[in-house]
Amino acid sequence: MNAVLRGMPALFLFLTACTTMPVAPGVMALPGSGKSLDQFRTDDVRCQQYARTQAVASPAAKSRQDHYDTFYIQCMYASGHKVPVYGKFAGSSVSASRAEQPAPPQPPTGSPPPPPPR
Numbered sequence: 001m002n003a004v005l006r007g008m009p010a011l012f013l014f015l016t017a018c019t020t021m022p023v024a025p026g027v028m029a030l031p032g033s034g035k036s037l038d039q040f041r042t043d044d045v046r047c048q049q050y051a052r053t054q055a056v057a058s059p060a061a062k063s064r065q066d067h068y069d070t071f072y073i074q075c076m077y078a079s080g081h082k083v084p085v086y087g088k089f090a091g092s093s094v095s096a097s098r099a100e101q102p103a104p105p106q107p108p109t110g111s112p113p114p115p116p117p118r
Contacts, residue, residue, distance in 0.1 A: 009102060020051065022068040029073070032080040047075035 025048065031040040051071035059066040073083045 006035055020064070022055065022065045024048070025072045026069050027084050029084075030082040035080060036080060041081040043076065043081060047072050047079065050075045061088040080100070080101055 055068040
């Protein structure tokens with residue numbers, strides 16, 4: 001029994017060394033309003049580095065990719081970029097799905113209104 005317990009730290013180190021670090025985000029971010037593509041690329045590289053360092057320091061309760069994606073999304077959002085949003089606000093009856101929204105009303109029948117005067 002003692003031999004098994006003495007081997008546990010080595011087994012733990014072996015198993016944790018086998019986990020791979022994410023090399024890229026598993027989510028998509030888009031440039032924020034008023035942000036240039038160069039700003040987006042700069043922030044993307046900076047946020048990937050930030051996410052990588054934070055994911056290494058995180059406990060392994062979730063997968064490293066999940067941690068990486070969470071930190072990446074937080075960083076990109078804080079930098080003013082568009083990131084995916086999951087779920088809905090508590091108590092909100094508005095659905096985020098386009099398929100569940102009613103179709104817009106049809107235009108009125110008849111001839112179109114005259115153009116505005118000049």
